[in-house]
Amino acid sequence: MPDCMELPTLLAARDEGRLSAGIEILAGDLFDLSLASLLHLAQYEALTGWLVVGVRGVITWRKGQITGARAGALRGFAALKELLFHRGGRFSLRRGEPEPTGETNLNTTHAIMEAYRLRDEWARIAPLVLAIPRDRPWQPTGEAIDAIAAKLDGHRTLAEVLRAQVDWTPVVDALLHAIGQGRLERVGHVRQAAPSPAAGADFYELVEQARGLIREGSLEPAQALLLQAQALRPDDRVVQQNLRALAQRLRQS
Numbered sequence: 001m002p003d004c005m006e007l008p009t010l011l012a013a014r015d016e017g018r019l020s021a022g023i024e025i026l027a028g029d030l031f032d033l034s035l036a037s038l039l040h041l042a043q044y045e046a047l048t049g050w051l052v053v054g055v056r057g058v059i060t061w062r063k064g065q066i067t068g069a070r071a072g073a074l075r076g077f078a079a080l081k082e083l084l085f086h087r088g089g090r091f092s093l094r095r096g097e098p099e100p101t102g103e104t105n106l107n108t109t110h111a112i113m114e115a116y117r118l119r120d121e122w123a124r125i126a127p128l129v130l131a132i133p134r135d136r137p138w139q140p141t142g143e144a145i146d147a148i149a150a151k152l153d154g155h156r157t158l159a160e161v162l163r164a165q166v167d168w169t170p171v172v173d174a175l176l177h178a179i180g181q182g183r184l185e186r187v188g189h190v191r192q193a194a195p196s197p198a199a200g201a202d203f204y205e206l207v208e209q210a211r212g213l214i215r216e217g218s219l220e221p222a223q224a225l226l227l228q229a230q231a232l233r234p235d236d237r238v239v240q241q242n243l244r245a246l247a248q249r250l251r252q253s
Contacts (some may be wrong), residue, residue: 019050019058022096031088031203036112038093039066043108049096054089057082060098066108068101072167076103077111082169084115088233118172123231125175126159127223131187138183145174154187157247159230163240203232207239214242219250 057071131154213222
């Protein structure tokens with residue numbers, strides 16, 4: 001399974017070998033079957049093994065109970081929340097005997113609720129144009145938000161600034177905190193956040209409708225549809241490119 005071979009930094013070498021030797025029992029796309037559903041399935045079936053989420057991360061189980069999670073630099077509950085935050089991507093559920101991780105407090109229900117909360121928050125703040133207030137210079141926190149704050153130039157949306165972000169959930173929470181404290185402020189033309197996509201909304205239909213509106217010159221309605229599409233697929237590069245192009249055209253209009 002190629003994805004397993006692309007995760008050498010997420011698992012200890014001894015567990016990497018175990019995972020590669022594990023038996024794949026289910027694979028597919030997380031647009032067809034949500035990660036939350038897979039977590040409940042593994043719990044119900046009392047599975048022991050791994051769930052590899054593309055190249056984004058891996059979750060380990062023993063008898064249906066989550067024993068570990070990895071996503072980028074995140075571990076444990078933070079990693080589980082990060083994996084649930086994202087939509088789409090390939091997955092592989094494999095049966096085997098993972099190495100013990102010693103991780104605790106991996107409450108699935110809590111992680112799902114937190115991830116979905118952050119999805120909604122990100123859909124709300126992604127189109128905002130922010131900057132550091134002139135009368136309140138940024139005080140370094142020693143965390144990832146420091147580098148992000150330095151890029152907030154008052155011209156680009158958060159979605160544009162964070163398009164290459166790796167670990168999203170810690171940054172979204174940090175941004176919400178900074179906005180609430182007044183350490184970041186809205187500037188210039190702040191676009192209205194698009195509402196969360198309606199239940200059953202189709203990513204490709206939203207993109208096609210947006211393209212039709214762009215051809216007609218209806219830029220702001222097109223932007224609203226693309227933001228809804230982005231809420232479904234935060235890391236889709238086609239949508240990101242279209243949103244950047246639209247932002248530039250709107251600034252010039």
